[in-house]
Amino acid sequence: MKIIYMGTPDFAVAPLRALLRAGHEIQTVISQPDRPAGRKMELRPTAVKAAALEAGLPVWQPEKIRDPACMEKLRSLSPDLIVVTAYGQLLPADILWLPRYGCLNVHASLLPAYRGAAPIQWAVINGDRVSGVSIMQMDEGLDTGAILARQEVVLAEDETGGSLFDRLSAAGAALLAETVEKLPGGTLQAVPQPAESTTAYARMLTKADGELDWTGEAAQLECRIRGLDPWPAAYTALGGRKMKVWKASVKTEDSAMPPGCVTETGENGILVQTGRGQLLLTEIQPEGKKRMRAADYLRGNPVAAGTKLG
Numbered sequence: 001m002k003i004i005y006m007g008t009p010d011f012a013v014a015p016l017r018a019l020l021r022a023g024h025e026i027q028t029v030i031s032q033p034d035r036p037a038g039r040k041m042e043l044r045p046t047a048v049k050a051a052a053l054e055a056g057l058p059v060w061q062p063e064k065i066r067d068p069a070c071m072e073k074l075r076s077l078s079p080d081l082i083v084v085t086a087y088g089q090l091l092p093a094d095i096l097w098l099p100r101y102g103c104l105n106v107h108a109s110l111l112p113a114y115r116g117a118a119p120i121q122w123a124v125i126n127g128d129r130v131s132g133v134s135i136m137q138m139d140e141g142l143d144t145g146a147i148l149a150r151q152e153v154v155l156a157e158d159e160t161g162g163s164l165f166d167r168l169s170a171a172g173a174a175l176l177a178e179t180v181e182k183l184p185g186g187t188l189q190a191v192p193q194p195a196e197s198t199t200a201y202a203r204m205l206t207k208a209d210g211e212l213d214w215t216g217e218a219a220q221l222e223c224r225i226r227g228l229d230p231w232p233a234a235y236t237a238l239g240g241r242k243m244k245v246w247k248a249s250v251k252t253e254d255s256a257m258p259p260g261c262v263t264e265t266g267e268n269g270i271l272v273q274t275g276r277g278q279l280l281l282t283e284i285q286p287e288g289k290k291r292m293r294a295a296d297y298l299r300g301n302p303v304a305a306g307t308k309l310g
Contacts, residue, residue, distance in 0.1 A: 001180065004079045004099075006030040006065075007048040011120075011165060012085035014173035015106050016051060019083065022177045026057050027077050032088050033061045065089045074098055081183070083176065084138065093140055101183050103138040106172040108165075109202070110134060110150055112193045115143035116202035120168060121161040125227030126199075127219070130154055131164060133172040135179045137190050146190035149179045160229040207232040210244075214260035214310055218250045218277030236260075236309045238286070243309075246291055247283035254278065262307040269294035272309060 001024045005016050008031050019026060029052035037044040045053075052059045062070050065087075071094055074082075079099045084091065085106040096103050109119035110132040116122075123131040132152040139145040151171050155164065182188050210232045212221055225234040225248050235244045248269075255263040257273045264271040269282040285291045286301075 001025065001101075001184075002027055002078070002080045003180075004028055004030065004074065004077060004082045005048075005052075005085075006082065006087040007085040008032045008046045008088050009086050010047040011108065011169045011172075012048045012087070012106075013051045014169045015083065015085045015176045016048060017055075018173035018177040019180065020055060022181065024180065026052075026055075027079055028058045028060050030060050030062070030065070030087070033063055065095070066092050071095065071098075081180065083180070085172070085176075090142070091138065096138055096140065104148070104176070104179065105136045105138045105143070105145065106176050107134045107136055107143055108168045108172065110152065111136060111143060111147055112197045113199045114202040115197045117204040119202040120165050121205055121227045122199075122202045123227075124155065124159055124161050124164055125224050127223045128155060131168065133168050133175055135172075135175055144193055144195075146192045148188050148190055149175050151175045158226070160226045162230045205232055210235045212236045212245065212310065214272065215275040218252075218274040218279040221274055221279055222248050222250050233285075238303070238307070238309055241287045243287065244285040244291075245281055245283075246285060247281075249280045249282060251278040251280060257306065260308050260310045262303055262305055262309065264305060265298050265303050267295050270298070270303060 003019060003024050004027050005019065007016060029048060031046045031049045034043040034045050036042060049059050074095060081099050081101040082103040084103055091103060111134040114122055130152055132150055134147050135149040136145040136147055153167055153171055210228050212234055225245050228234045229246060233244045235242055237243060255273045255278060257263050259273055259275050261273050262270055263273050263278060269280050272279050272281060281294050283291060284294050284297060286297060
């Protein structure tokens with residue numbers, strides 16, 4: 001099958017490779033333009049661009065996919081199918097209905113749950129026990145098209161945003177290959193989604209989302225820490241300096257101290273009172289230092305009970 005592939009981040013690499021392994025003709029790969037990154041703000045290719053070039057595929061990076069010149073180029077390719085995975089721009093109707101089989105989207109949630117840009121992280125933040133991937137026939141809405149296939153993935157107790165990202169990327173790649181294989185036979189049943197999502201909009205995360213609000217419940221804060229790993233990372237302040245929190249565990253018992261106060265320290269880590277229950281910080285990253293066990297940090301940096309975080 002002649003396919004145009006559209007994707008940008010790491011998540012979209014495995015589905016691209018799955019299509020190549022299945023023997024499909026990838027006519028071109030479309031990705032977002034390279035952006036400055038790192039301390040030196042040097043242009044860095046997107047993950048999909050790097051993977052495409054490695055595979056010897058042509059890459060195209062239009063600033064705006066809605067530009068009339070884009071439509072002209074896509075028409076000239078006459079694709080059978082366009083596959084979109086975390087591309088980063090909404091497609092106009094002219095593109096959606098151009099290929100014989102339309103446009104398929106690999107979405108990292110069990111739609112209609114978590115429509116939006118960050119479904120993986122919000123599933124972990126919200127403490128979900130099950131997530132998954134959906135293959136959707138795209139329409140003009142935001143993640144509102146009919147569902148062709150879905151695959152559930154059960155979250156581990158210590159699931160992070162990063163680990164679920166990897167697992168759903170692999171699951172999406174396999175499900176995409178199966179779905180595309182069935183397209184020509186006409187055996188797939190497109191199941192329309194309800195108008196309303198079953199969860200809140202999975203908005204894009206910012207660095208500000210990482211700040212821990214100690215008036216929240218310990219269980220919710222622990223989920224947030226895992227969901228924001230590896231980016232943007234959960235953080236608080238200790239002694240006026242930023243401290244990232246990478247791992248923690250919940251203690252349901254409350255102390256007499258107010259939220260945000262250290263109640264105890266030791267070989268297990270730093271115990272902090274929250275709005276409900278206590279949170280034991282076991283892996284942290286003080287500003288300017290590497291990730292470390294909280295117990296190791298305490299050996300050279302004692303923290304007294306009653307110290308206020310944040």
